[in-house]
Amino acid sequence: MKRSLLVQQINNKKSFLCVGLDTDLEKVPDYFRSRPNGIVEFNKQIIDATKDYCVSYKINTAFYESMGARGWDAMEETCSYIPETHFKIADAKRADIGNTSSYYAKAFFEKLNFDAITVAPYMGEDSIRPFLEYENKWTIMLGLTSNQGAQDFELLKLQNGLLLYERVLETVSKWGSDQNLMFVVGATQASELANIRKIIPNHFLLVPGVGAQGGSLLEVATYGMNPDIGLLVNASRAIIYADNGADFASKAQQVALEYQNEMKQFFR
Amino acid sequence: MKRSLLVQQINNKKSFLCVGLDTDLEKVPDYFRSRPNGIVEFNKQIIDATKDYCVSYKINTAFYESMGARGWDAMEETCSYIPETHFKIADAKRADIGNTSSYYAKAFFEKLNFDAITVAPYMGEDSIRPFLEYENKWTIMLGLTSNQGAQDFELLKLQNGLLLYERVLETVSKWGSDQNLMFVVGATQASELANIRKIIPNHFLLVPGVGAQGGSLLEVATYGMNPDIGLLVNASRAIIYADNGADFASKAQQVALEYQNEMKQFFR
Numbered sequence: 001m002k003r004s005l006l007v008q009q010i011n012n013k014k015s016f017l018c019v020g021l022d023t024d025l026e027k028v029p030d031y032f033r034s035r036p037n038g039i040v041e042f043n044k045q046i047i048d049a050t051k052d053y054c055v056s057y058k059i060n061t062a063f064y065e066s067m068g069a070r071g072w073d074a075m076e077e078t079c080s081y082i083p084e085t086h087f088k089i090a091d092a093k094r095a096d097i098g099n100t101s102s103y104y105a106k107a108f109f110e111k112l113n114f115d116a117i118t119v120a121p122y123m124g125e126d127s128i129r130p131f132l133e134y135e136n137k138w139t140i141m142l143g144l145t146s147n148q149g150a151q152d153f154e155l156l157k158l159q160n161g162l163l164l165y166e167r168v169l170e171t172v173s174k175w176g177s178d179q180n181l182m183f184v185v186g187a188t189q190a191s192e193l194a195n196i197r198k199i200i201p202n203h204f205l206l207v208p209g210v211g212a213q214g215g216s217l218l219e220v221a222t223y224g225m226n227p228d229i230g231l232l233v234n235a236s237r238a239i240i241y242a243d244n245g246a247d248f249a250s251k252a253q254q255v256a257l258e259y260q261n262e263m264k265q266f267f268r
Numbered sequence: 269m270k271r272s273l274l275v276q277q278i279n280n281k282k283s284f285l286c287v288g289l290d291t292d293l294e295k296v297p298d299y300f301r302s303r304p305n306g307i308v309e310f311n312k313q314i315i316d317a318t319k320d321y322c323v324s325y326k327i328n329t330a331f332y333e334s335m336g337a338r339g340w341d342a343m344e345e346t347c348s349y350i351p352e353t354h355f356k357i358a359d360a361k362r363a364d365i366g367n368t369s370s371y372y373a374k375a376f377f378e379k380l381n382f383d384a385i386t387v388a389p390y391m392g393e394d395s396i397r398p399f400l401e402y403e404n405k406w407t408i409m410l411g412l413t414s415n416q417g418a419q420d421f422e423l424l425k426l427q428n429g430l431l432l433y434e435r436v437l438e439t440v441s442k443w444g445s446d447q448n449l450m451f452v453v454g455a456t457q458a459s460e461l462a463n464i465r466k467i468i469p470n471h472f473l474l475v476p477g478v479g480a481q482g483g484s485l486l487e488v489a490t491y492g493m494n495p496d497i498g499l500l501v502n503a504s505r506a507i508i509y510a511d512n513g514a515d516f517a518s519k520a521q522q523v524a525l526e527y528q529n530e531m532k533q534f535f536r
Contacts, residue, residue: 022368062364062371068379069340076336095388096330096361097415100290103330111336120363120388122410124417142390147365149392152439157427164424164432171420 020236146186146209187215211238288504414454414477455483479506
């Protein structure tokens with residue numbers, strides 16, 4: 001998906017919501033647990049209920065891989081059900097030596113037809129290059145994550161005075177452009193967003209951590225927005241597990257609508 | 269697998285060879301390409317031919333994921349064919365926030381029954397903790413990798429004078445012990461091995477990059493060995509694609525034997 005199309009979707013819907021389909025068979029309503037294709041049926045109902053209020057869906061591969069080949073099938077089927085209008089993210093946090101990364105790119109961009117994949121920076125440029133070579137596909141690099149462990153390495157100070165994550169933003173942003181690269185910045189790191197926008201003013205940011213992890217949408221929007229909005233704010237558990245009963249889908253819809261209602265105030 | 273058992277296997281065989289099953293249907297002999305379960309059939313022949321000369325097999329998930337759910341099935345079937353005596357590594361380079369990493373741990377340690385998984389350090393301790401909680405399972409952290417991109421971040425100098433990868437070794441080694449943690453050090457980085465052994469003298473190192481990537485086994489053994497040998501040296505393409513014809517398996521066996529012959533000189 002081209003950036004211009006993503007920005008158009010965001011402005012049309014006055015929403016920059018991404019719904020995270022982190023579906024765990026242990027946490028969905030009982031009805032789905034006994035169904036042979038329960039995960040996909042659940043996801044389809046969530047997609048139908050939320051698609052008018054979000055512009056993107058994010059599938060975290062861990063939840064599907066924990067079910068083996070059947071989970072991989074469910075991921076494939078879910079991905080192909082997401083409307084073409086919505087930006088499809090594989091939250092996979094991959095990266096390997098170049099030859100190997102090209103197989104990951106094939107898996108997620110060709111086989112599964114995602115628009116984007118999240119990647120990790122540690123192994124450097126040649127581990128990311130194969131993803132960047134696909135036209136109209138996006139590479140979303142980990143920047144500053146929402147978890148406690150961000151302090152272990154991401155916030156280390158380098159000899160030149162930069163923090164490691166700042167160096168990652170600076171360096172990686174030169175490997176591509178704001179037309180094929182985004183960065184992950186956790187919503188719990190809102191205080192750093194003003195600083196991050198000095199380094200990468202134009203890139204889109206994927207922002208997890210609003211909701212279950214405690215981040216504030218108002219803070220994220222205040223410090224993180226750019227003229228194209230430039231944000232995809234993800235909520236997973238807060239939406240898909242809004243209710244555990246028969247009306248889980250309408251409750252999910254209600255929560256997605258609440259997010260969208262809060263988001264629309266930031267549009268002129 | 270317990271460390272004592274791994275060390276026993278290594279001493280019995282006078283080998284610390286790990287065979288990388290990075291199997292690509294485009295690169296195997298023609299015969300397998302048209303078979304519905306060709307990847308698994310190829311892998312089984314490679315395993316039968318090499319198992320007497322190696323102590324470990326490593327499956328890089330990228331190659332299997334590029335084939336979709338069918339690939340995931342092939343990974344499962346291959347993994348269950350590897351003898352119990354051999355140390356089974358999922359080269360997956362995963363890590364995510366703690367809740368999510370626990371699903372990866374379930375996928376690779378429970379569903380697929382690997383002995384070990386490779387992980388990436390960027391997101392810090394809580395992203396790795398779920399892997400370390402499994403008894404007799406191993407977490408193999410990226411340390412200093414064999415690719416060009418290692419220079420981008422791994423070799424950055426920190427304010428306290430350490431290189432980033434040195435800090436990763438120092439910090440991560442405290443999260444577990446030499447009974448459940450190993451580190452990836454590329455064979456092309458042999459000059460750094462003496463230094464690495466000062467930081468983590470007792471841990472096993474997984475060493476890719478001998479063969480196709482140009483690393484030297486003699487250098488790796490000279491600078492990297494410890495009293496338990498402490499090395500798993502991986503060769504993938506050099507073994508599994510040793511020949512493209514009908515006798516690919518005997519050629520693979522021959523190359524594995526050559527590695528083992530070179531390795532046995534390092535045993536007393």
